[in-house]
Amino acid sequence: MLETKDLSYWYTNKDDYLFKDLDLTFDAGISYAIVGESGTGKTTLISLLAGLDKPRAGKILFRGEDIQASGLSNFRRHHVSIVFQAYNLFTYMSALENLMTALSITHSSHNGDRQYAMQMLSKLGLTEEQMKQNVQRLSGGQQRRVAIARAMVCDAPLVVADEPTGNLDEANSDEVMALFNQLAHDQGKCVIIVTHDAAGAAKCDAVLRLKHRELTWQKQPPVPAMVD
Amino acid sequence: MNFVKRAWLNLWARKGRSALLILVTAAIMLFVLAGLLLRSAANTAVANAKSSVGATLTLSANREAAFKKMREQMEDQSQDSDSDSKTTPTRPSLTMTPVKLSDAEKIAKLSGIESYNVSVSTSANASGFDAIETSTGTSIMQGGGGFGGKGGFEDNSGDITISGVSSTAGATAFSDGTNTITKGRGLTSDDIGTINVVVETELAKQNDLAVGDTIKLKSLKTDDAAAKSYTVTIVGIYKAKSSSTAQMGPGASDPANTIFTSYSFANTLKGSDAKNTADSVIFTVSTPSKVDSVQKAAKKLINTSKFSIDSNDASYQMVKASMSSVTSFADKIVWLVAIAGTIILALIVILMIRERRFEIGVLLALGERRGKIIAQFFCELLVVLLVAIGLSSAGGQFVGDKLGEQVVASAQTSTTSNSQGGFTRGGGQAPSGEQGQGAPSGQMPGNMGGRTSSQAAMQKQAKLSTRITLKDVGLLTVFGLAIILIAITAGAAGILRLQPKKVLIGS
Ligand SMILES: Nc1ncnc2c1ncn2[C@@H]1O[C@H](COP(=O)(O)OP(=O)(O)O)[C@@H](O)[C@H]1O
Numbered sequence A: 001m002l003e004t005k006d007l008s009y010w011y012t013n014k015d016d017y018l019f020k021d022l023d024l025t026f027d028a029g030i031s032y033a034i035v036g037e038s039g040t041g042k043t044t045l046i047s048l049l050a051g052l053d054k055p056r057a058g059k060i061l062f063r064g065e066d067i068q069a070s071g072l073s074n075f076r077r078h079h080v081s082i083v084f085q086a087y088n089l090f091t092y093m094s095a096l097e098n099l100m101t102a103l104s105i106t107h108s109s110h111n112g113d114r115q116y117a118m119q120m121l122s123k124l125g126l127t128e129e130q131m132k133q134n135v136q137r138l139s140g141g142q143q144r145r146v147a148i149a150r151a152m153v154c155d156a157p158l159v160v161a162d163e164p165t166g167n168l169d170e171a172n173s174d175e176v177m178a179l180f181n182q183l184a185h186d187q188g189k190c191v192i193i194v195t196h197d198a199a200g201a202a203k204c205d206a207v208l209r210l211k212h213r214e215l216t217w218q219k220q221p222p223v224p225a226m227v228d
Numbered sequence B: 001m002n003f004v005k006r007a008w009l010n011l012w013a014r015k016g017r018s019a020l021l022i023l024v025t026a027a028i029m030l031f032v033l034a035g036l037l038l039r040s041a042a043n044t045a046v047a048n049a050k051s052s053v054g055a056t057l058t059l060s061a062n063r064e065a066a067f068k069k070m071r072e073q074m075e076d077q078s079q080d081s082d083s084d085s086k087t088t089p090t091r092p093s094l095t096m097t098p099v100k101l102s103d104a105e106k107i108a109k110l111s112g113i114e115s116y117n118v119s120v121s122t123s124a125n126a127s128g129f130d131a132i133e134t135s136t137g138t139s140i141m142q143g144g145g146g147f148g149g150k151g152g153f154e155d156n157s158g159d160i161t162i163s164g165v166s167s168t169a170g171a172t173a174f175s176d177g178t179n180t181i182t183k184g185r186g187l188t189s190d191d192i193g194t195i196n197v198v199v200e201t202e203l204a205k206q207n208d209l210a211v212g213d214t215i216k217l218k219s220l221k222t223d224d225a226a227a228k229s230y231t232v233t234i235v236g237i238y239k240a241k242s243s244s245t246a247q248m249g250p251g252a253s254d255p256a257n258t259i260f261t262s263y264s265f266a267n268t269l270k271g272s273d274a275k276n277t278a279d280s281v282i283f284t285v286s287t288p289s290k291v292d293s294v295q296k297a298a299k300k301l302i303n304t305s306k307f308s309i310d311s312n313d314a315s316y317q318m319v320k321a322s323m324s325s326v327t328s329f330a331d332k333i334v335w336l337v338a339i340a341g342t343i344i345l346a347l348i349v350i351l352m353i354r355e356r357r358f359e360i361g362v363l364l365a366l367g368e369r370r371g372k373i374i375a376q377f378f379c380e381l382l383v384v385l386l387v388a389i390g391l392s393s394a395g396g397q398f399v400g401d402k403l404g405e406q407v408v409a410s411a412q413t414s415t416t417s418n419s420q421g422g423f424t425r426g427g428g429q430a431p432s433g434e435q436g437q438g439a440p441s442g443q444m445p446g447n448m449g450g451r452t453s454s455q456a457a458m459q460k461q462a463k464l465s466t467r468i469t470l471k472d473v474g475l476l477t478v479f480g481l482a483i484i485l486i487a488i489t490a491g492a493a494g495i496l497r498l499q500p501k502k503v504l505i506g507s
């Protein structure tokens, strides 16, 4: 579903690259974990995959087409759901309104469907009262779940997350990772998660390790269950 | 959940911040509105002045043309003297043709002319009664005024000023309130051709005259006519405003010595040449806006090389001049506040956008178009603006009234002190004995009167028109929209440059 071709990135100096000539393939229905030491370029890589930044060299293909061709903003709107560690939610809205906003912006097939959004939130354990109060009044774990719910309600076939379990206790982390796996296995999405939680990463179908500018498969992806 | 709804949610969720923003915007709008109100008040005052005082046309001798003719005569003579130096050049004379009453009647028939008033001034000598002697105070001024005292006037000027009119009610001296009939009656068109007169109360008191009495007036002797004596009947007594005596310039005769007669009698006193003529004729135009077209039509009826027909807009010009300072002040307020307000709001918007970078970053990450994010901010400010305009319109009435009073009052003080300053200079020179240095002439009291009355009108009008109209609110909205548009444009750069990656990932 998503392929990188000779992907290279550096910040200030070409010789000081973070990665070079990467050729990777991410498929639908599979959850991927990217692990590695801090500062190795995990966030940078996932930003590129999410269409938040442009590669220095090489390109990223989505369903065979360069994601820059029709605009990164367009790519994000229609094809990616991004879950970041923080600042993920509109703080002046309720959980429900957050979901409704995302449905609207992404032109989702469920745009305007409050019932659908509420179902998703209650599936993630929020009471109706909690859905309708300001998100800032929810706990950290609940807010994280709202962010994931937002990725789940959208039609985007690609979900990327950067440290989605950061600051969460083990029980909550396990739950979040289980949700991401559900997204991949039940909804057939391609899920890519950056994490430094080894136990969490182990639950994913495939694990990539970024080390010394080298990206290696720590756990090979299975044969794609679904091909789009 | 489109951007309009997001804007609304945001304003509603952050009520405190929204309220502050509304207050700041309302304050800016209030000042803009005050400026706009002041401006329209000044404009209304000028427009009212135009319709109330600009509605007359004056037919009189064309002074400009007469002077030009005189200059041409002088030039001709200097050329003649080159060729034949022995001829003694005759002094060029300034001949001003008196207005013919037949011309006036023709003009009066034009549609748009409501009425007309003929005025003929001349002078005569009192016979068998005494003119008012100038008071001690005035004689000092006269002495210093450089007019050579009474002696200088004796040959060509009598001690009584004769003001011939069509009717006293139509004469400016009565219609502007300077003179009022206190006993008997004023002169009307029925008095044309009679010897009925109206005298001033001081003159009547001094000579023990009452309505019904007769007095004798002697015409001035001229080169071809001897002085003639006429017996006239007093039909009314008028009182001149005492203030105009106090404001008298040096050299002018006491206003109490003015006797009003029909213009026909004034012409009789002037001499046989003056029959059916007038110094000037004032036409009242029924619709002030038609003054220009009526003036054009009238010009076609007269010999413009000898006569001129002018619209009398001196009072209008006066109001306009004093209001133009108010207008320009108001303009400055409007623009200064608009510019300051734009800067303030632009800074607020820029700060607001910085403060909300993360929200914008999330929107961008979701794939929202930057234009729609800018539109969301615009909607938020638009709601703020509309509430602020409502608030400032409510408060603007009060501020506009106060500011209007203040500015009109200060405009008055400045014009009054200007004119008084000018007057004091003229009078102040008298004791030093300096002669003829631009001392104010007899026209002074009339001007002063005109200015005072137009100021009163101006104040009344300015006060009346600081009402907020729908047009004011509309104009205010236009200003407000322009201000928030510019502010948003300034802030939009922040949105357009924002990289969602930097915002979301931080450092
Ligand atoms: N905006 C930037 N400009 C320059 N260097 C950066 C920038 N962002 C990150 N880096 C550097 O790039 C490297 C990789 O960063 P990052 O992708 O955040 O790593 P990780 O997410 O694996 O911790 C780090 O050494 C970091 O200092």
Ligand SMILES: [Mg+2]
Binding pocket: A042, A043, A044
């Ligand atoms: Mg990182």
